[in-house]
Amino acid sequence: MFVSIQRALDKLRALVGSRGDACTPDSLDLELSNGLFLSGSVAVLAQGGAYRCLDVGGLADVLRTFAYPQTIQQSAFKTLRPPYVELYEDERRYVVLGIYDDKVYMSEWSGIRLCCSWVVDIDVDRYRRSYEALERFLSGEP
Amino acid sequence: MSGLLERFDVRLDERELRILLGIIGSEPTTAYKVAVDNRMHFSYVYKKLWSFEQEGLVAYFCEPGSGRKLYYVLPKGVLILMAYEALSPKMAADKLRDRWNLKDFSDDEILELAHIFLNNYRPGTPVNDSVMSAYVLYTRYLAGELNARNRALLNKFFRRAFEALIGLIGEGVPAEMRTGHSVEGLHMTASCPGTYRVAGREIRLDEDCYLENPSDWSRDVAVWIAENVEGLSLTEEHWRLVDYVRAYWEKRGECPPVGRLLKDLGITFEDLYRLFPSGPAEGLCRVAGVPRPGGCP
Numbered sequence: 021m022f023v024s025i026q027r028a029l030d031k032l033r034a035l036v037g038s039r040g041d042a043c044t045p046d047s048l049d050l051e052l053s054n055g056l057f058l059s060g061s062v063a064v065l066a067q068g069g070a071y072r073c074l075d076v077g078g079l080a081d082v083l084r085t086f087a088y089p090q091t092i093q094q095s096a097f098k099t100l101r102p103p104y105v106e107l108y109e110d111e112r113r114y115v116v117l118g119i120y121d122d123k124v125y126m127s128e129w130s131g132i133r134l135c136c137s138w139v140v141d142i143d144v145d146r147y148r149r150s151y152e153a154l155e156r157f158l159s160g161e162p
Numbered sequence: 163m164s165g166l167l168e169r170f171d172v173r174l175d176e177r178e179l180r181i182l183l184g185i186i187g188s189e190p191t192t193a194y195k196v197a198v199d200n201r202m203h204f205s206y207v208y209k210k211l212w213s214f215e216q217e218g219l220v221a222y223f224c225e226p227g228s229g230r231k232l233y234y235v236l237p238k239g240v241l242i243l244m245a246y247e248a249l250s251p252k253m254a255a256d257k258l259r260d261r262w263n264l265k266d267f268s269d270d271e272i273l274e275l276a277h278i279f280l281n282n283y284r285p286g287t288p289v290n291d292s293v294m295s296a297y298v299l300y301t302r303y304l305a306g307e308l309n310a311r312n313r314a315l316l317n318k319f320f321r322r323a324f325e326a327l328i329g330l331i332g333e334g335v336p337a338e339m340r341t342g343h344s345v346e347g348l349h350m351t352a353s354c355p356g357t358y359r360v361a362g363r364e365i366r367l368d369e370d371c372y373l374e375n376p377s378d379w380s381r382d383v384a385v386w387i388a389e390n391v392e393g394l395s396l397t398e399e400h401w402r403l404v405d406y407v408r409a410y411w412e413k414r415g416e417c418p419p420v421g422r423l424l425k426d427l428g429i430t431f432e433d434l435y436r437l438f439p440s441g442p443a444e445g446l447c448r449v450a451g452v453p454r455p456g457g458c459p
Contacts, residue, residue: 022425025205051177051202087203090194094229097441099432106421108208114421115208118431128231130457132407132417133443138229 023154024106025086029053031158032076032083036065040072050087058083079157085150089117089126091138098137100125103151119144167245169283172217174242181210182239183248185220186257190232214239218290236290237261241280262292264322271315278316282308296323352390360386367391372447372454379408379451392438392445400437400449402427407450417447417455 033056045064048057055066061080065072086105100118107126108115114129117140124147127137167173174182177200184199185191197207211233214220219239222231235243240257243249249257255269258276267275279289282302288294300320302308308316354371357364361382366374371391373379384404388394396404406427410418418426420442424434438445443455 021428021430022421025203029203029205049201051200051206053203053206083203086205088194088197089204091192091228091230094224099435100430101432102430104424104430107205108212109419109421110212111419113212114419115205116421129420131443132420132423132447132455133457134420134441135458136224136229136231 021102022104022106023151023158024109025083025154026053026106026109028083028154028158029056032056032063032079033065035076036063036072036074037067040065040074043071043073045071045073050084052083078153082150082153082157085142085146086117089124089140089142091126092141094136094138095125096137097127097134098125100127103148103155105147105151105154117142117147119147167242169285170238170242170245171285172219172242174246178210178214179243179246179248181207182214182219182235182243185233186235186240186243186249186253189234190223190225191234192230192232196233221290237292238289241276241283241289244276245280261290263326264292264319267318271318274312274315275319278308278312293323293326296320354391358386358390368454370454373451376411376451376453383451384449387451388449391448392440394438394445394449396449399433403429403434403437403446404450407446407452411450411452417443417452 029052033053036056040063043064045057045059045062048059048064050058052058057064057066058080059073061075061077062073063076063080086107089107098120100116100120102118105117106114107117112131115126116129117124117126119125122144123139124142124144125137126140128135181196181200184196188195193204193207193211196202196211197204200207211220215222217238218236219242220233220235222233224230225232235257237258240249240254240261244254251273252269254276255272259265259267259272264272278299279287279295282299283289287298296319299308299316303316352358352367352371354367355369357366361380363378363380363383365378365383368374373383373387385396388396388400394400403423406423407417423442424430434442438449443457447455
């Protein structure tokens with residue numbers, strides 16, 4: 021029901037660190053988290069001036085699905101249905117995506133209090149497929 | 163420079179500096195734009211912006227109409243960028259003049275004031291609030307502790323802060339704040355604030371209908387609040403959530419973050435709002451007898 025982008029990125033970082041090959045990436049399209057990048061379908065980990073690369077195939081597109089969620093309009097909070105994709109979570113802030121009325125919504129929480137809720141420009145079918153792919157990635161063998 | 167940054171206790175790496183500069187260059191701006199401009203994943207950008215918020219470097223407001231969160235750099239962020247020598251003097255002066263609301267100060271005066279702040283900064287100095295900052299600087303000025311040569315400038319700054327303070331006092335407290343606000347979505351038979359007798363014990367609800375003294379809570383009180391404030395009859399499903407929140411609060415002194423609550427109990431937002439239609443921070447926390455949770459800016 022829940023997948024966490026941060027957990028997925030932590031797992032990907034470990035994977036590239038352990039299975040990636042030394043490389044010189046052509047370009048770095050997207051920084052996923054500190055020192056972890058995508059270059060096309062290749063995940064790139066920068067480690068002390070050197071790079072390790074691992075082709076992660078479709079996972080790259082899945083991660084891009086959630087890279088730039090643009091808020092289309094603010095909305096009164098809807099009772100979001102699963103699946104939920106957690107974009108950020110710590111003890112004080114929680115940013116989560118969910119579905120309502122065939123649209124993807126993002127809501128931001130501070131502790132137990134709802135701050136804001138918006139419709140975002142992620143296609144709902146792509147959202148569901150990406151969720152499933154992330155779930156498989158997180159539950160699969162490292 | 164390093165001495166100044168040590169006093170601020172803020173260290174920005176190259177990427178963070180770039181993000182902060184990007185915000186100040188296009189403010190007010192969205193997390194989406196920051197992500198796109200810096201080719202960073204939203205989750206990573208959000209983490210950075212949230213850390214900037216906690217450091218008092220940026221803040222945001224919601225754009226009327228669209229509700230988009232728009233971030234802008236606070237005076238502390240401007241001063242940090244100045245300490246990194248990353249801002250042109252003109253831009254620094256313009257931003258600080260705007261943020262501190264010192265419209266009739268020249269660029270040179272603003273920049274000199276900024277340097278007084280930088281050179282006299284101590285942790286905790288409220289640089290994002292010009293009135294409070296002036297008060298702190300003034301007390302140090304009176305104590306002869308202020309390292310500043312331009313007394314005329316300081317006097318002008320203190321006078322302006324004093325006028326702003328008088329203006330604030332003059333505005334008074336808006337009527338709706340004095341009389342409390344209506345609590346939307348409640349099915350109240352009780353009025354708040356108010357004192358009531360429940361199961362032989364006196365309880366007091368505050369103006370937002372939360373139990374004023376959490377130690378007055380009991381299961382009878384929970385049932386009473388549910389019925390008389392939230393219009394709910396508690397079922398086993400409700401109790402599962404109420405007991406969870408109450409136990410969490412007793413252990414940690416705060417309400418559980420909503421994500422943890424959902425995952426620990428294996429429920430959805432739908433379940434949560436079906437059980438407590440006024441929301442978790444409101445209905446659930448009221449019934450659990452915990453203080454009103456703070457949170458959103």
